[in-house]
Amino acid sequence: MAVTGWFVALVALGVVPVVLLANGWAYVGWVALCLVLMAVDAALAASPRAASLARSGPERVRLTEQAEVTLLVTNGSRRRLRGVIRDAWEPSAGATPRRQRIDVPAGERRAVRSVLRPWRRGERKAAMVTIRAIGPMRLAGRQASIRVPGGIRVLPEFAARRHLPSRLARLRELDGRTSLMVRGQGTEFDSLREYVRGDDVRSIDWRATARRAGGPGPAGSPAPTLMVRTWRPERDRHVVVIVDSGRTAAARIADETRIDTAFESTLLLSALADRAGDRVDVAVFDRRVRGRVQGARGADLLAKLVDTMAPIDPELLETDWTAVPSLVRSMTSQRALVVIATPLESPGSTRGLLAMLPQLTRKHLVLVAAVTDPALLSAAADRSDRASVYRAAAAERAMLDAQRVAAAVQRLGADVVTAAPLELPPAVADRYLAYKAAGRL
C-alpha cells in the first residue's frame, strides 16, 4: 500500500465542505470518503506481484566505464500496470536513474533501462526490483519488492595500459637491435642475412658465407656475399607474478589500495611480457591461493587476469610467506623471473618475506615491487611548526625503515622497485625491459 500526493491534496480539499458546513461531521465524512476512495483505487491498481521480470545486460564492465542493463517487465495481470519502478543495485554499482515511470498495458512487456557507473571493483549485485502500481484515480497504489537475481563483474581499471604503447615500442627497438647484438647470455640465434655496412664484423658467419658462394671459386671471381648471424633476445622465458593480498595490501595510498596498484603493475607487465613472447603465470596469495592464472597467452591472458582479479579484496590476515617457494615451484620448474608485489615497510612486517627470499633467489631472478607513499615525502619536507617537525621526523624514520628493508632484500639477492602508486606499473615494466636488454632473464 502507498498513497500519492494527489491523495494528500484530496484530503486537503476537505477544507471546502468543512468551512461551508462548519461542522465536525463534515470533517469525519470527508475523511471517510477519502479513505474509501483510497481503498477502491488501491484495489483497482494492477498487482505488482503478477509482473514477471527478467534481466539482460553485459556480464562485465571495466571500472570507470559504464554499462547499460535492461529489465524486462511483463504485466501478467488484467489491468494496466502504471506507476514507478526502482531497479535497486548495490550503491557502488552507481545505477542511474534510481526510479523510473512505467506504463505497461495488460499482458504486454516493456524494457526498463538503467546505466551502471560502478566506482568499485568486484562483483556488484542487483538487490531487488520494487514496483509501485498506482490505481486509475492516482490516489493510492500497491507496492511489492521482487528479488530478481543479477549482477555484473567490475573489472580492474588497468589505467596503466596507457604506458603499454611506449613500452611495446621499446620492446620492438630491443628486437630490432638484435642484428647488432653480439651473441651472449640471454640471446638466441635468430637468422642469417646478408652483411650490410655497419654490421659488427665479428658476427660474420664464414661457414654460411662459404656455403652461399657455392664452394671455393676460382681466383678473381666476384667477391662472395658475406653472411652475418643475427641474434635476438631469448624468448619463451617464464615470468611468475605473486601478488600479496594480505593485510598490508589493504592499506590505501593516494586513494588506491596497494592491491590495486599491484594489479595494475601485474596487468602491464603481463601484457608486455606476453608480447615479448614470454610465458606469464600469476598467483594472488595470502594464506591460500586467492586467484591463479596459468598457461594463458595472448588476448586470453589479459581477459583471464582481469576476470580473476576482479572479485579479490585483501584479507585482513598475515601473508604466509613460507608457502610461497612451493607455490612458485608448482608454477614453474625452470629458472624464471619471479615478481613479488608486496609492500616493504618495516623490518617487523617483512620478516617472513626476508626469511623466505633465499629459497627463491637461489634458483630464480626475484624482483620485489613495492609501493611507496608520496605523503611520506611531503610530510618529511614540511617543517613549519613544532607538530610538523615531529611528523617530519616520523616520516624520515618510516622512509629509513623502508630503505633498510629494501637493502636487506637486495642483500638476499633480489632486486627492488619502489615507486608511488601511479609510477609503479611503468617502473616494473621498465625493469623487465632492462632485464630483457641485458639478457638476464
Add this chain to the structure above:
Amino acid sequence: MTATAPAGPTTSTTTGVVTGAPLGTAAEVVTPTVRRTLRRALFWIVLVALLLAFAAVYGLTTRSTAEADRFAADEAAPAGSRALVEVLRDSGIDVVTADTLDAALAAVDDPATTTLVAADPRAVLSADQWSALDGAAASLVLVEPPALAVGALAPSIAPGVPSLGGVRDEAGCSLPAAQRAGSITTDGVGLDAAGAAATGDAVEVCFPGEEGEGGAALVSLDQPAGGDLHLLGAGGVVQNGLIGREGNAALALGLAGEHPRLIWYVASTADVTHGATGLSELYPGWVNPIAWLALTVGLAAAVWRGRRLGPVVIENLPVVVRTTETMEGRARLYAREGSRLRALDALRVGTLRRLAEGLALGSAAGLDDIVTAVSGIAGRDRAGLRALLVDREPRDDGELVALSDELLELERLVQRRVALADEGVDGRPDDRSEPTTR
C-alpha cells in the same frame, strides 16, 4: 503478449549475455502480502484493542475524581456533596438541585419554608446575581462565599482568607446547629466579622478561631430583605470527604435541614451573563474541524513521503586503512614524550642520506666523508657542520625546530651549489655565486 514489446527476444546484441533469471522465471517476492502482515501483527493488534477496551471500561466505571464538581449534589467524589444531599433526602426533606440561578429561584415555592444552599466554586456569578438571592428563602446558606457574594449580601463582613485544615471545638455562638456540632474542621475560607461588630449589626460569629487563624468558619446574620443568612466559610463541612469528621455532619444537617424544602444550587457556566461563555464562542464553528483536518493532511503527507520505494540496499565496503597512520602515531608519540633527540636524529639521518646521494658519495660513505664534502661545497667550517649534523642536542622544542630548519637550509644550499657546479661543467659562466632566494 499483444504487440509492442520493444526488446524482442532477450538475448541482446553485441555485449549481451543474459545474466540472472531468464525471462518468465518466477522471482521471489520479498514484500509480505497485506494478509501476512496483518497475521504477523495480530498479537499486537489484539493487545492494543484489549488495552483500549480495558481503559474504556475502567474509565466508565470509575468516574474520574480529578475534575470533580465541588459541592455538586450528585458528585460522589470527596469534593462533592452527594452524601449530605442523600441523607437529607432520606430524612424526608424535599431536595431540589439547580445549576442555574433562574432554576434555583423558580424552584422556590414558599420562601418561608425553604432553605437555599448556594455555592459558586467557579466564581461565575456577578454581584447582581448574588443580590437576586436576597430574600429568596427563609434560610440562605452560602458555601465558601466569594468576595462578590459577601459584598452583595453582607457588606459588613470582610471576605476571608483561605484556611487550610485545623479543627475548632469552640462554637462561640448561640446558633443551635453550631452548638450541636461542637467541633468542626475548617477547610475552606475564613471570614472576618470585626467590621460587623463595629456597625452593631446582629451577627453571630461561630467557630471564630484564634488570632491569625484566618477568621471565622461560620457567620450568621440577617438577610437585607429578611431571613437568615449563613455564610459557611468552612466549605469542607458539606463535602463528602470531610462530612464524617468531628461535628461536621451535625452542622451541615442543621444548616441545610432547617426547613422542609431544600434547594441545592451550585452555579455553573450557564449562569454567565457577562461576556462570552468560552473561547468556543469567539471563533466560527469550522475552526476545530479545520484543525483536525490539518492534522489529518499532515498524517497523510507523512504516509505519502514516508513510504519508501523498496528497502535500503546494504553493501559491505572494504575497510579503509591509511598508510600514514603509523607515521602519525609515531609523530604524536615523539611529541608527547618529548623525544627531541630521537626526532632530530631521524631528521639528521634523512639529511645525511640525501646529502650523500646529492654529492654522489655512494652508500658506503661515512659521516666524516660527508662532512668533508659538504664543508667543501657549502663553504662552512667542519666543526659547525659536525655540530649541526651530529653533536648538538636540542634543549627544547624551539631549538629542535631551529635545528630542523638549519638542516633543511643546508640541504637546499648543497642542492643549489651542486646544480650550479653542474652548470659550470656544462660551460655556463658561474656568475651567481650568491644563491638567490627562491
